[in-house]
Amino acid sequence: MGEVDPAFIQATEHRPTLNTIQVEGIPLIDLSVSDTRGLNQLVSEIGNACKKWGFFQVINHGVPLELCTRIKEAAKTFFDQPLEEKRKVKRDEVNAMGYHDSEHTKNVRDWKEVFDFLLKDPTFVPASHDPEDKEIRSLTNQWPENPPEFRKVCQEYAREVAKLGYKLLELISLSLGLPANRLSGYFKDHTGMLRLNYYPPCPFPDLALGVGRHKDASALTVLSQDDVGGLQVKRKSDGEWIPVKPIPNAFIINVGDTVQVWSNELYESVEHRVVVNSERERFSVPFFFFPCHSVMVKPLEELVNEQNPAKYKEYSFGKFFVARNRSDYKKLEVENIQIHNFKISN
Ligand SMILES: O=C(O)CCC(=O)C(=O)O
Numbered sequence: 001m002g003e004v005d006p007a008f009i010q011a012t013e014h015r016p017t018l019n020t021i022q023v024e025g026i027p028l029i030d031l032s033v034s035d036t037r038g039l040n041q042l043v044s045e046i047g048n049a050c051k052k053w054g055f056f057q058v059i060n061h062g063v064p065l066e067l068c069t070r071i072k073e074a075a076k077t078f079f080d081q082p083l084e085e086k087r088k089v090k091r092d093e094v095n096a097m098g099y100h101d102s103e104h105t106k107n108v109r110d111w112k113e114v115f116d117f118l119l120k121d122p123t124f125v126p127a128s129h130d131p132e133d134k135e136i137r138s139l140t141n142q143w144p145e146n147p148p149e150f151r152k153v154c155q156e157y158a159r160e161v162a163k164l165g166y167k168l169l170e171l172i173s174l175s176l177g178l179p180a181n182r183l184s185g186y187f188k189d190h191t192g193m194l195r196l197n198y199y200p201p202c203p204f205p206d207l208a209l210g211v212g213r214h215k216d217a218s219a220l221t222v223l224s225q226d227d228v229g230g231l232q233v234k235r236k237s238d239g240e241w242i243p244v245k246p247i248p249n250a251f252i253i254n255v256g257d258t259v260q261v262w263s264n265e266l267y268e269s270v271e272h273r274v275v276v277n278s279e280r281e282r283f284s285v286p287f288f289f290f291p292c293h294s295v296m297v298k299p300l301e302e303l304v305n306e307q308n309p310a311k312y313k314e315y316s317f318g319k320f321f322v323a324r325n326r327s328d329y330k331k332l333e334v335e336n337i338q339i340h341n342f343k344i345s346n
C-alpha cells in the first residue's frame with residue numbers, strides 16, 4: 001500500500017466500523033395497490049417509514065428494470081476509461097455538470113468519482129449564493145462521446161425515475177394529511193439532478209468513506225444501487241449506523257432537507273454515508289428531486305399552528321442549493337451551510 005493521501009482521512013470519530021451487524025433494516029414498501037391493500041394502507045406505511053427512519057425501499061415502482069441495468073453498465077463503461085477521457089467532460093465552478101473526482105463532504109475528500117447531469121437542460125439557478133445578487137445562471141449538461149449510448153440511456157432513465165419522484169411526492173403529501181398535489185407546484189421548473197456514483201476499491205476502507213456523513217438537500221432522493229452494499233443510515237432511535245441491504249430491483253428513497261422543513265420536522269432528513277471496501281467497485285445512481293430555484297421553503301401553513309409553531313425560517317431554495325455546492329471544489333475553512341442554520345430557536 002502506498003502513501004495514504006491525508007485528504008481522504010476521516011477524523012477518528014467518523015471512521016467506519018467494518019464489522020457488519022445484522023439488524024432489522026429500513027422498511028420495504030410495495031407501491032402497488034390492490035383490493036386487499038388499498039391506497040390508505042400504502043400511505044400510512046409511507047408516513048410511518050418517513051417518521052421512523054426517513055428512509056425506505058420500494059418495489060413495484062414502475063421503472064423498467066432493464067433501464068436500471070443499462071444505466072449501471074453505461075456508468076461502468078464510462079468510468080473504466082482513462083482519466084484524460086473522463087476529464088473531457090470535467091465539471092468545474094462554471095460548468096457544474098459532468099465528471100468530477102474530488103468531491104469533499106464536510107471538508108474531507110470522498111473516495112469516489114461522479115458524473116452529474118440535469119433532468120431539464122438548461123436548468124436555471126442563482127448565479128451566486130449572495131442574497132443581494134439577483135442574477136440567474138443557466139446550467140447545461142455535458143455528454144461524453146463514449147460509450148455512444150450513454151446520453152440516451154441516462155435521459156431515458158432520468159425520465160422514468162422522475163415519474164416515480166412525482167408519485168412519491170403525492171404519497172408523501174397524502175401521508176401528511178394534505179391533498180396529493182399539494183407539493184407538485186414547487187416542481188414545475190424543478191432543478192432535479194442525477195448522479196452516477198462510482199466507488200473504486202479502496203486500500204484503506206477503515207480510514208476513508210465513499211461519501212462522508214451528510215443529509216440530502218433535496219425534497220426526496222430516489223437511489224438505485226448495485227449488489228455490493230455500502231450505504232449506511234444513521235438510525236434515529238440511537239444514532240447507530242445501519243447498513244442498507246441491497247434488494248434486487250428496489251429503489252431506496254429518503255426524504256431530504258426540503259421535506260423536513262415543509263413538514264415542520266414531522267419527517268427528518270436523516271444522515272447517511274457510504275463505506276467502501278478493498279475488493280469490489282460499487283455503482284449507485286441517485287436522483288435528487290430538487291424544487292424550482294425560486295421556491296421559498298418554509299413549513300407548510302396547514303401543518304403549523306399555535307401549539308406547533310414553525311420551526312424554520314423561510315429560505316430561498318436556489319440560494320441554499322448554490323451555497324451547498326460551493327464546498328464540492330474546495331476545502332472550506334468552516335462547515336458549509338446546513339439546514340439547521342435556518343432553525344428558529346425558541
Ligand atoms: O451511493 C450511495 O448509496 C448513496 C450516495 C449518496 O448518499 C449521495 O450521493 O448523496
Ligand SMILES: [Fe+2]
Pocket residue numbers: 214215216272
Ligand atoms: Fe446522499
